[in-house]
Amino acid sequence: MATSLEGSYDSLAPFDWPAARKPLQTWYRVFGDLSSSVTPLVCIHGGPGFCHNYLLNHRALTDTHSIPVIFYDQIGSGLSTRLPETASTTDFPDFWTVEIFHEQLRQLLAHLKIEGRYDILGHSWGGMMGSHFAHLRPTGLRRLILANAAASKARSIANRNRFRERLPQEMQDVLDRVEKENAWSSEEAGVVMTEFAKRHACTMFPFPEDVMASIRVSGEDTTVCDAIGDALDGNPFKSSGYMGSWTIEGKAKTIEVPTLVINGIDEYASGDAVKPFLDEIPDVRLVTIEGTTHSPHFEKKEEYMKVVGEFLTAP
Template sequence: MTTHEYAPIPDPAYTGRAPFRDYQTWYRVTGDPTRAARAPLVVLHGGPGCTHNYVAAIADLGSPERAVIHYDQLGCGDSTRLRDHGPEFWTVELFLDELDNLLRYLDIAEEYDVLGQSWGGMLAAEHAVRRPSGLRRLIIANSPASMADWGAGATALRDELPTEIRQALERHEAAGAYDHPEYRAAEAEFYARHVCRVVPNPPEVERTNRALAEDATVYGHMNGPNEFHVIGTMKDWTIVDRLHLVDVPTLVVNGRYDEATDDCVRPYVENIPGARWHQFENSSHMPHVEERDTYMRVVGEFLDA
């Protein structure tokens, strides 16, 4: 686990809200997609139900040559909140429709790249297997190809925790006491090892943490109480048998200590034709934070190839 000075996040050129059904999707743009020579990069954040803040550093890839677009998915951040909507509302199809709507609204649907992190990578893969005509390149970052693999990986990582921490997790999960201070402390130990090894977390990561603590509607319904106890509607999700449909250059990344273990990401590499795999040796689930400069170089070189 490391500490360091936190570099500032590049300021957006502008922000806005895209109408989507009866709702609004908030977005921010670094650079100008109408003037840049390269395809704009659309960043899909994780969760489901986090905010764009923790992946905001990826705006480092913005330049006069390339715009970078972040957005808050429906139900979180500065997009429309819907706390009273139940699990049947929050579906993969909903978020695919929202992404398609944003691409059309920003007038970039004819040419764009996508980077999805964690759940965002799962969503990016779902988008890519549909073979949208405008998609040029795909980056799947720290994402499982099936929740069965994610669960198996989480179990293996939990088994490596000190005995007292494992027992605390098991005891309070059996009681459904996910807010118990002892459970939260054990959860934090897992996160410091396998989610973000920069401790304390950078300000942009803390902003997402606070937002999720304030409103976990989407996360709770689709995922569950935390990263390693998945009991929501996504618990049986898989895309492994559809990955052969991806027909664009693809980069897959994870960290050496990632909760998205090698077994989680391997199906992307083995089933997407020509996919490349890069592992960040000093990172867990957030190499865009943990090895920020190296991450931007690796991803930037892939986008520029």
């Protein structure tokens, strides 16, 4: 069952990014009262190129703690302005970097009039982007949650390849053949990667409807994922371009706000993937939720929301 949208509202905020060569809009949804004295939480979805739906169950924080929670779709994704024309790196060189996502967030905070005080929860790529945003010491950021986010793309890819080697040999053989033939869109690749996702992305299967909604919508336009190099020619075990070299290592030490790192077991952000956060951020704590992978907010929702709610409401 999809998360109820009752008690929320959605709208569009203008986003000015001259390099896009056209007007842009950020779609967002708000649960709770932004005029209350409770610090609002901005949820940043993963991808790049995914969309907000799979994070909607964080509305539970509004229900249990009266925390206003804001969801939005990153530019190029979901219900925000899509930019298929930017797939050409010749016409739009260096368009897709973390800076466009930072500026979109800054303008959304200003539009909602919460730039003076807010918290951030970033999941997966959203946490990677959020950690980079936080290291710039933005005014108004009070607390930061990095949920299932790796400190570098290389560390995330290393985990993926380690997990690949644990698959049954017949599945590894399929992936080896698919990789050699560059046939990542084939049916047999899809079957194996679904099994891979069931083991390391979300153990709940069939996947929750909120997840399926994000998968369906993100599949409509893969410009961001492709242009930023999240997967090399569709290969989820390799990365290229901007994403291939992305890291917060050496920079996380300038994150000044209290930070909560959450991860699972045998997921893309497990083990050493979060070590730079723990080594560098001055005020940081790690919570690894046993029995979960990349989606603890579904797999152990009650425990996860309790950890998040207590962190956000602590004195």
